[in-house]
Amino acid sequence: xxxxxxxxxxxxxxxxxxxxxxxxxxxxxxxxxxxxxxxxxxxxxxxxxxxxxxxxxxxxxxxxxxxxxxxxxxxxxxxxxxxxxxxxxxxxxxxxxxxxxxxxxxxxxxxxxxxxxxxxxxxxxxxxxxxxxxxxxxxxx
Numbered sequence: 305x306x307x308x309x310x311x312x313x314x315x316x317x318x319x320x321x322x323x324x325x326x327x328x329x330x331x332x333x334x335x336x337x338x339x340x341x342x343x344x345x346x347x348x349x350x351x352x353x354x355x356x357x358x359x360x361x362x363x364x365x366x367x368x369x370x371x372x373x374x375x376x377x378x379x380x381x382x383x384x385x386x387x388x389x390x391x392x393x394x395x396x397x398x399x400x401x402x403x404x405x406x407x408x409x410x411x412x413x414x415x416x417x418x419x420x421x422x423x424x425x426x427x428x429x430x431x432x433x434x435x436x437x438x439x440x441x442x443x444x445x
Contacts, residue, residue, distance in 0.1 A: 334400065341396050361388030 314320065350357055362374045363385040371377035377384045429437070 333403075334396075337400050337403070338396055341392060341399060345395065346392060358388040358392045361391065362386040 346358055360374045362377060364371060364377060364382050365385055366383035369380070369382065371380065371382065374384065374386055374388070
């Protein structure tokens with residue numbers, strides 16, 4: 305029974321819940337970035353490079369037959385070195401890493417503002433000064 309209770313305490317801690325939310329948001333963010341790369345950036349890069357589709361970049365390793373697309377080569381059962389998708393995944397990674405860098409940089413900037421010490425309150429008289437003042441008042445009476 306202790307194991308289940310310990311697991312429940314672990315699972316209900318704030319850090320675990322925050323991590324779960326982060327994983328879910330990260331998965332959704334990954335889909336957005338993948339769509340950005342596949343549907344926006346890569347077509348623009350393709351136009352600039354003269355119509356080259358990165359996903360179709362491959363080298364045929366099995367025979368001398370020329371295939372127009374990667375899908376055609378894979379359907380024919382040819383052994384291929386498909387490096388185009390790898391290039392596209394590197395672009396995905398760079399964009400995600402850059403966005404995370406910007407997010408962490410912003411969080412650090414916010415944390416620095418929180419950590420700045422509050423302005424010091426004006427200092428009053430010390431305890432000794434107050435006692436001396438009380439003594440002097442008592443002497444005058």
